[in-house]
Amino acid sequence: MGAIGVIAVNAFRESLRDKILYNLVFFAGLLIGLSVLLADLSITEHHKVIADMGLAAINLIGVIIAIFIGISLVNKEIERRTIYTIMARPISRASFIMGKYLGLALTLFVNMSIMLAVFLLTLSLYHVPIQSSLFQAVALIFVEILVVTAIALFFSTFTSTTLSAIFTLGLYVIGHLTADLRTLMINGDSGPLKSLVDLLYYLAPNLEMLNIKGQAAVGIVAAPGYVVMASLYGVMYAGVLLTGACLVFQQRDF
Amino acid sequence: MDDIVTENLTKSYASGWPGRPPFVALDGLSLAVRRGEIFGFLGPNGAGKTTTLKILLGLVRATSGHAFLLGQPVGDVATRRRIGFLPESPYFYDYLTAEEFLGFYGQLAGLDRAAINQRVTDLLGLVGLAEARTRQLRKFSKGMLQRVGLAQALIHDPELIILDEPMTGLDPVGRKQVRDLILSLRDCGKTVFFSTHILHDVEMICDRVGIVMKGRLVASGRVDELVRQDHTRSVEVVCQQLKVEGNAFIHSLATRVLQQGQQCLIVLPSPDAVDALVGEIRRQGGQLLSVTPHKASLEDLFFQEATQQASRPLSHMTSGRAS
Numbered sequence: 001m002g003a004i005g006v007i008a009v010n011a012f013r014e015s016l017r018d019k020i021l022y023n024l025v026f027f028a029g030l031l032i033g034l035s036v037l038l039a040d041l042s043i044t045e046h047h048k049v050i051a052d053m054g055l056a057a058i059n060l061i062g063v064i065i066a067i068f069i070g071i072s073l074v075n076k077e078i079e080r081r082t083i084y085t086i087m088a089r090p091i092s093r094a095s096f097i098m099g100k101y102l103g104l105a106l107t108l109f110v111n112m113s114i115m116l117a118v119f120l121l122t123l124s125l126y127h128v129p130i131q132s133s134l135f136q137a138v139a140l141i142f143v144e145i146l147v148v149t150a151i152a153l154f155f156s157t158f159t160s161t162t163l164s165a166i167f168t169l170g171l172y173v174i175g176h177l178t179a180d181l182r183t184l185m186i187n188g189d190s191g192p193l194k195s196l197v198d199l200l201y202y203l204a205p206n207l208e209m210l211n212i213k214g215q216a217a218v219g220i221v222a223a224p225g226y227v228v229m230a231s232l233y234g235v236m237y238a239g240v241l242l243t244g245a246c247l248v249f250q251q252r253d254f
Numbered sequence: 255m256d257d258i259v260t261e262n263l264t265k266s267y268a269s270g271w272p273g274r275p276p277f278v279a280l281d282g283l284s285l286a287v288r289r290g291e292i293f294g295f296l297g298p299n300g301a302g303k304t305t306t307l308k309i310l311l312g313l314v315r316a317t318s319g320h321a322f323l324l325g326q327p328v329g330d331v332a333t334r335r336r337i338g339f340l341p342e343s344p345y346f347y348d349y350l351t352a353e354e355f356l357g358f359y360g361q362l363a364g365l366d367r368a369a370i371n372q373r374v375t376d377l378l379g380l381v382g383l384a385e386a387r388t389r390q391l392r393k394f395s396k397g398m399l400q401r402v403g404l405a406q407a408l409i410h411d412p413e414l415i416i417l418d419e420p421m422t423g424l425d426p427v428g429r430k431q432v433r434d435l436i437l438s439l440r441d442c443g444k445t446v447f448f449s450t451h452i453l454h455d456v457e458m459i460c461d462r463v464g465i466v467m468k469g470r471l472v473a474s475g476r477v478d479e480l481v482r483q484d485h486t487r488s489v490e491v492v493c494q495q496l497k498v499e500g501n502a503f504i505h506s507l508a509t510r511v512l513q514q515g516q517q518c519l520i521v522l523p524s525p526d527a528v529d530a531l532v533g534e535i536r537r538q539g540g541q542l543l544s545v546t547p548h549k550a551s552l553e554d555l556f557f558q559e560a561t562q563q564a565s566r567p568l569s570h571m572t573s574g575r576a577s
């Protein structure tokens with residue numbers, strides 16, 4: 001196992017011993033269960049509400065974990081000075097960042113799998129048909145979470161934990177709004193506001209592209225080509241951010 | 255061959271305020287540590303010891319100058335396989351047990367599982383933590399962390415061991431154990447470079463020392479050589495039935511004059527003045543009781559350098575001159 005693998009496995013082990021994660025996943029289970037209660041209130045769209053709520057819960061908890069751990073992943077090591085002995089080992093700074101990221105990605109994958117299992121269990125308990133569109137939606141949620149983690153990690157290599165959280169959250173919200181904003185702007189006038197929206201549109205990740213929850217909940221299957229393209233887009237965006245994170249991290253003093 | 259070489263190492267930290275000049279932590283520091291020796295890196299708080307060590311390990315970039323470890327420029331990743339490092343007041347992944355922790359560092363160094371198991375057992379025994387093998391590090395005391403940190407630095411059997419204040423936080427027994435450990439490392443042909451402000455430890459085990467103050471190397475060499483240089487500086491002369499008050503000649507020779515009842519203690523800065531003083535005592539009808547070359551230690555040298563540094567603009571004033 002190379003140095004990246006060693007770091008990744010250890011980062012995974014760290015998160016396994018972190019109680020916050022269990023609480024969050026438990027909370028996700030609770031939310032999914034809650035969807036059943038809400039569904040009972042609306043008689044007509046019973047199935048759709050359960051699927052909708054479940055996907056939203058998985059997405060929300062996944063993003064919270066990604067931001068939470070993503071911003072502290074590297075910062076915590078610097079603040080606690082655990083990084084000194086690690087950087088004194090035969091491992092490059094870029095390998096360290098990549099190892100940390102992969103470890104967190106592994107953690108998120110396991111968490112998502114658990115949440116997905118709870119979700120599927122709830123669906124089958126209430127005889128909601130399980131469609132392949134749901135798997136597509138969860139797969140793209142996972143890609144979105146990989147992007148968010150990369151954003152958090154990128155900011156945390158040069159700002160404080162708090163600022164990283166704010167920036168990451170901001171970019172996440174913008175990432176979901178830019179497409180809409182731009183559509184609005186196309187009809188509107190051209191001015192400094194439009195340029196700003198354009199800039200954001202090109203810089204921020206287009207996270208709406210990874211959001212097919214609405215159609216998935218009603219069983220509309222997306223074209224496989226679309227899922228592949230959207231995933232590629234997300235992975236490439238994360239890759240660019242990680243490269244940036246490595247470059248910034250390379251220059252840092254500890 | 256020199257295992258550690260620094261040439262004109264300078265590090266300035268940005269002050270964080272525009273317009274305020276950067277803080278110079280290291281100011282042209284050059285030193286060399288030879289293969290197979292124990293080198294003590296001495297200096298008061300804030301002298302720049304940790305900064306130097308961080309530059310050597312590639313944790314901090316020097317503003318200017320060069321540094322080499324085992325003949326390779328610092329920052330060379332592969333060289334670090336042959337180097338062990340213990341930072342000051344270390345803090346480690348506290349969710350790991352001692353065993354997992356050392357295993358992790360062994361893996362980073364590329365050891366296989368069998369080698370790791372063997373080394374972990376040996377080293378935990380060596381640093382006196384055999385019973386704490388499966389305890390999580392967050393349940394470790396400060397001294398225990400220091401010990402497991404030392405084991406971490408040695409897990410891959412490095413050639414060059416760099417320790418930042420390895421004795422800090424240890425009880426007297428632990429301190430002795432670490433001293434013995436460092437000596438045994440040298441016996442195995444390793445090079446040990448450690449920083450400290452505990453002079454006693456240095457005097458006992460170091461082959462050579464470097465004294466750093468305000469980011470500059472103010473002295474370096476064998477302990478006995480450094481102390482001998484200092485040795486020539488002070489001689490204590492005790493006499494009685496001598497009226498020193500108002501004797502301008504004696505006051506001009508001495509760095510300190512103390513009248514205690516009948517007896518009088520006169521401290522001379524060097525043995526050169528002894529003849530002149532003894533002659534003067536005779537002339538004045540005093541009775542000579544003793545002439546003692548002051549037994550200097552590293553501590554005297556250290557304090558002397560420290561006071562010189564502190565009062566650099568006023569260096570013509572000698573401290574403690576009687577008035």
Ligand SMILES: Nc1ncnc2c1ncn2[C@@H]1O[C@H](COP(=O)(O)OP(=O)(O)OP(=O)(O)O)[C@@H](O)[C@H]1O
Pocket residue numbers: 267268277278279297298299300301302303304305306342451
């Ligand atoms: N990151 C930093 N930013 C600004 N100044 C720093 C930084 N790190 C160290 N310094 C300054 O550099 C000087 C040297 O610090 P260093 O930690 O090397 O001292 P030291 O010799 O190890 O002291 P000690 O014996 O207390 O450990 C100090 O004055 C310190 O304030």
Ligand SMILES: [Mg+2]
Pocket residue numbers: 303304305342418
């Ligand atoms: Mg220090």
